Amino acid sequence: MFKKAAVFTDIHLGLKGNSKVHNDDCEEFVDWFIQNAKDNGCETGIFCGDWHHNRNSLNLTTMDATIRSMEKLGASFEQFFFFDGNHDLYYKDKRDVNSTAFAKHIPGITFIDKITTKEDVTLVPWLVGEEWKKIKNIKSKYMFGHFELPSFYMNAMVQMPDTGELQASHFEHQEYVFSGHFHKRQKQGKIYYIGNAFPHNYADAWDDKRGMMILDRENNKEPEYIDWEDCPKYRTTTLSQLLDPKQNIIKSKMYLRVTIDVPISYEEASFIKETFISQHKCREISLIPQKQVEEISTELDIQQFESVDQIVAGEIAAIDSDNFNKKTLMDIYSDL
Numbered sequence: 001m002f003k004k005a006a007v008f009t010d011i012h013l014g015l016k017g018n019s020k021v022h023n024d025d026c027e028e029f030v031d032w033f034i035q036n037a038k039d040n041g042c043e044t045g046i047f048c049g050d051w052h053h054n055r056n057s058l059n060l061t062t063m064d065a066t067i068r069s070m071e072k073l074g075a076s077f078e079q080f081f082f083f084d085g086n087h088d089l090y091y092k093d094k095r096d097v098n099s100t101a102f103a104k105h106i107p108g109i110t111f112i113d114k115i116t117t118k119e120d121v122t123l124v125p126w127l128v129g130e131e132w133k134k135i136k137n138i139k140s141k142y143m144f145g146h147f148e149l150p151s152f153y154m155n156a157m158v159q160m161p162d163t164g165e166l167q168a169s170h171f172e173h174q175e176y177v178f179s180g181h182f183h184k185r186q187k188q189g190k191i192y193y194i195g196n197a198f199p200h201n202y203a204d205a206w207d208d209k210r211g212m213m214i215l216d217r218e219n220n221k222e223p224e225y226i227d228w229e230d231c232p233k234y235r236t237t238t239l240s241q242l243l244d245p246k247q248n249i250i251k252s253k254m255y256l257r258v259t260i261d262v263p264i265s266y267e268e269a270s271f272i273k274e275t276f277i278s279q280h281k282c283r284e285i286s287l288i289p290q291k292q293v294e295e296i297s298t299e300l301d302i303q304q305f306e307s308v309d310q311i312v313a314g315e316i317a318a319i320d321s322d323n324f325n326k327k328t329l330m331d332i333y334s335d336l
Helices: 020-039 060-076 101-105 131-137 239-243 266-280 290-297 308-317 326-334
Strands: 004-008 044-047 079-083 109-112 116-118 121-124 142-145 176-179 186-188 191-193 211-216 224-227 233-238 254-260 284-289
Touching (some): 060 079, 176 211, 233 239, 239 254, 266 284
Parallel strands (some): 121 142
Antiparallel strands (some): 004 211
């Protein structure tokens, strides 16, 4: 099926309300991905789901970025395999209405709309209905998919509960399983979560291990990761740490959430914010008064949950009631 493949996943075009900044980051990533694939002799490309973010509608500017990026990918490889994640589907329980099927009309792209096995490689789009039952009967060395498995981490702080039909034990006939869906790069046994293309929000704070994976099937090598060093970065810190030159925290393309832990006036805070943004070309600095942090920490461990996503996920995980399905609540929140 392939000799050497370059793989990425979960790019989420259209994120942040179809932000031009995010979509431009996506196009920059695709250019970086293609160049690294060429430098490493990869004739095949694979995308493992969640190309778009909004499962209900598509913005024209996002579609513009999508078409440009897909055309580049189709033209840059001998073959490029593409399948859907849950965010690419209008319905969660069927794949017939999606935002990406037009990719099959782009030269060079093979759109995978069902479980497909070629030689010793299986490609699996987001599973619907009873399809999960088929996994344990598939015999292939390599499997690529967009799986939701228990005990893995959605991000650095939130671990999936031990629920759901599909289990790691179902991949008994595979030697390697590569998946999109969870944005934290991680590995348990034979299962690899590749991680999103680049950090997307504060749930990825201080975790920049993002980029692409290379699999040299011809020489039977272990998978290798290449990090996108110039990716957008998210940081949570204190003002005293930010102002300490020894810390050297701030970089270009960075988003910062800063707790004010030293006495400072409104004018001084505004000056610091404007100066750091202009001089260091960071994208955002949010200054949070210490009092607000203390008020939140009376109910939550602020060191554990530093973003809205993490706070919500933590609260859902803490629910102790048989009347609520935690996974369903997380799915509802993820779709907002």
